[in-house]
Amino acid sequence: MTFPSAAAIAAVFLSTLTAAAATPNGQPPATLAGGLVAPLHVSAGHDKTVTVSEEFAGRLTRIDAHGTKSVLYSNPAWDVAGNAQRGSTTYFLESQGAGPEDQRPLAGHVHTIDGDGRQRTYGDFAALEAGHNADGEVHYGFRNLPNGCAALLPPEMPAAYNGEVDSHPYGITVSGHTLYVADAGANSVVSVDIESGKTRTVAVLPPRPFTITAEAAAANHLPACVVGRSYDFEPVPTDVGVGPDGWLYVTSLPGGPEDPSFGARGAVFKVDPDNGHVKVFADKILSPTGLAVDNDGDVFVASLFGMGVLKIDGDSGRQSTLLSAGLTADVALQGSTLYATVNALPPEGPSTTPPNGQVAVLSLKHASQNSASGT
Numbered sequence: 001m002t003f004p005s006a007a008a009i010a011a012v013f014l015s016t017l018t019a020a021a022a023t024p025n026g027q028p029p030a031t032l033a034g035g036l037v038a039p040l041h042v043s044a045g046h047d048k049t050v051t052v053s054e055e056f057a058g059r060l061t062r063i064d065a066h067g068t069k070s071v072l073y074s075n076p077a078w079d080v081a082g083n084a085q086r087g088s089t090t091y092f093l094e095s096q097g098a099g100p101e102d103q104r105p106l107a108g109h110v111h112t113i114d115g116d117g118r119q120r121t122y123g124d125f126a127a128l129e130a131g132h133n134a135d136g137e138v139h140y141g142f143r144n145l146p147n148g149c150a151a152l153l154p155p156e157m158p159a160a161y162n163g164e165v166d167s168h169p170y171g172i173t174v175s176g177h178t179l180y181v182a183d184a185g186a187n188s189v190v191s192v193d194i195e196s197g198k199t200r201t202v203a204v205l206p207p208r209p210f211t212i213t214a215e216a217a218a219a220n221h222l223p224a225c226v227v228g229r230s231y232d233f234e235p236v237p238t239d240v241g242v243g244p245d246g247w248l249y250v251t252s253l254p255g256g257p258e259d260p261s262f263g264a265r266g267a268v269f270k271v272d273p274d275n276g277h278v279k280v281f282a283d284k285i286l287s288p289t290g291l292a293v294d295n296d297g298d299v300f301v302a303s304l305f306g307m308g309v310l311k312i313d314g315d316s317g318r319q320s321t322l323l324s325a326g327l328t329a330d331v332a333l334q335g336s337t338l339y340a341t342v343n344a345l346p347p348e349g350p351s352t353t354p355p356n357g358q359v360a361v362l363s364l365k366h367a368s369q370n371s372a373s374g375t
Contacts, residue, residue: 030361031067036061038056040290046334051063058078060080081170084172091174094110106166140160141159177193182251187205209232237250238289243293248271250271282299285306289302325360
């Protein structure tokens with residue numbers, strides 16, 4: 001479905017989202033590095049390095065504990081998407097983002113670089129999606145909408161359809177001998193065997209229904225005849241992590257407009273990797289695009305067009321803002337240190353302003369102490 005692009009929405013909201021980043025006690029977090037181009041993904045290594053996917057630039061950048069940047073990999077022909085580190089090996093996704101509205105053939109895979117610089121490419125997501133179309137039997141859109149009303153819908157909002165062949169591998173995590181990938185085009189979670197490269201659909205996320213209000217219809221130029229009707233939007237998986245309970249935690253955009261005109265409709269799902277069972281862990285999140293799970297089962301979520309980094313308590317489900325920042329795209333944990341990419345999208349169109357994507361650093365120990373003391 002074609003709604004305004006993330007970059008277009010970012011341009012609209014930049015003026016309201018460029019306030020200085022701050023923690024709950026009002027103090028700014030430390031900045032590890034700046035000058036990054038669209039740092040949409042971040043991972044943390046045990047050697048205190050951070051790896052950032054500068055997706056629009058097609059490169060991986062390694063940042064050491066002192067904030068020194070070096071290019072680990074560059075290939076401008078591809079979107080370099082989510083990355084993960086284990087030991088001396090870096091796993092990352094490459095995609096050309098093709099789909100039903102893009103005439104290029106589907107293409108996407110895993111790329112790895114080990115500590116000796118050896119590289120490997122495997123995991124053909126395009127072949128998996130073209131062969132099976134993970135959500136091909138899933139219904140999206142309205143149900144039983146009269147033809148006369150359907151004819152009044154804008155072209156970017158089809159009245160009803162089934163899932164199309166589409167693939168855009170976006171988020172990744174590593175667990176044992178398996179990689180788990182959030183495929184934002186296929187609306188699914190995919191496993192990749194590290195040894196064989198074999199791909200398998202673990203689960204398809206469920207549609208995200210929304211009852212069209214009069215306000216939402218007016219804001220999106222929809223006809224009055226759809227007010228009060230439910231529309232099943234596509235889920236859009238954006239990141240995946242493994243919790244201490246062995247379940248996969250998956251952030252999902254809700255499809256359709258990502259601005260607040262339809263409200264905060266994003267969610268975090270839990271997926272059983274053994275049988276594909278899916279359930280909602282948390283919802284009512286605005287544009288969740290990245291997550292990390294700690295050893296206690298608490299989940300940290302980057303809300304791209306929301307308030308910054310949210311903490312979701314693993315027991316109660318309570319949501320709180322841990323880091324207030326604009327255009328927060330992803331988070332990573334290493335011990336008690338949280339890394340977040342902020343200012344992660346540039347304004348749309350030509351600009352002479354230098355890139356200002358940043359990696360912010362926050363000590364969760366200090367944040368917890370400040371919260372407990374009420375400071």
